[in-house]
Amino acid sequence: MSEQTVREWHAAAEGGDLVLLDGFHALKHALRFGADVRVAVADDPGAVRALAAQLASDVEDDVARLVRAAELRTLLPRVHPTGVAALAVRPDAAEGRALLDRTPRTAPIVVLDNPRNLGNVGAVVRLAAGFGATGVVTRGDLDPWHPNVVRAGAGLHYATTVQSVSLETLPEGPVYALDPEGEDIRALALPDDALLAFGSERHGISPELRARADHLVSLPMRPQVSSYNLATSVAMALFHWGGPHPG
Ligand SMILES: C[S@@+](CC[C@H](N)C(=O)[O-])C[C@H]1O[C@@H](n2cnc3c(N)ncnc32)[C@H](O)[C@@H]1O
Numbered sequence: 001m002s003e004q005t006v007r008e009w010h011a012a013a014e015g016g017d018l019v020l021l022d023g024f025h026a027l028k029h030a031l032r033f034g035a036d037v038r039v040a041v042a043d044d045p046g047a048v049r050a051l052a053a054q055l056a057s058d059v060e061d062d063v064a065r066l067v068r069a070a071e072l073r074t075l076l077p078r079v080h081p082t083g084v085a086a087l088a089v090r091p092d093a094a095e096g097r098a099l100l101d102r103t104p105r106t107a108p109i110v111v112l113d114n115p116r117n118l119g120n121v122g123a124v125v126r127l128a129a130g131f132g133a134t135g136v137v138t139r140g141d142l143d144p145w146h147p148n149v150v151r152a153g154a155g156l157h158y159a160t161t162v163q164s165v166s167l168e169t170l171p172e173g174p175v176y177a178l179d180p181e182g183e184d185i186r187a188l189a190l191p192d193d194a195l196l197a198f199g200s201e202r203h204g205i206s207p208e209l210r211a212r213a214d215h216l217v218s219l220p221m222r223p224q225v226s227s228y229n230l231a232t233s234v235a236m237a238l239f240h241w242g243g244p245h246p247g
Pocket of ligand 1: 008177178179181182197198199200201202203204205217218219220221226227228229230
């Protein structure tokens, strides 16, 4: 293991607003969507290069250039099965906000109202990236860029816009609040400029967001089933919206 690589890792980790990319898929997606990766380390750089050749030839050269040998368990509390980790620059908040505010909006923004589960939030970011949503905004104290959220999102934070907001700074647009008590989603079309709002895992949509909602919308569900999982609900709503525009 090179002492210099370890020093670079610690200097980067302590030096600023960097995001931990934990595992090969997070690194691959971050590179693919333009992240500024400062340092990448692996127990076995050759194995990671082979993985890139096999799974992501488009970023193979970047991976080969970036990844250095280091004993990951001395740098991280937990080592991803793919044996690679990296640090990348967190996108500029003002630039992200400008993307959220850009008009006309061509795809909805997902609003998570005080989510609690880091894995759920990562899964939602991954969905938003896949469907080409404009972004994911969260209310509450959970950091949507927490390392476990980025891990669950497979690095796809770099493929959409992810930010915290308050009720006062919610982007413009009609609010469609998803709630089992609402009107059947099949009876309406979701517009491209919609804010699709989802409640917390425990308490559902908060009274203050409910008061802001233009529509209360439900997903079809058999009687006696209380609710769906948060991320699955986002998947159904985005699918109902329609997904990325062709071309
Ligand atoms: C796990 S659920 C919350 C359950 C919570 N105990 C409640 O009382 O609403 C998380 C979020 O997923 C969405 N959701 C789950 N099932 C839904 C359904 N059948 N229709 C609409 N939204 C749903 C809602 O936004 C809900 O706030």
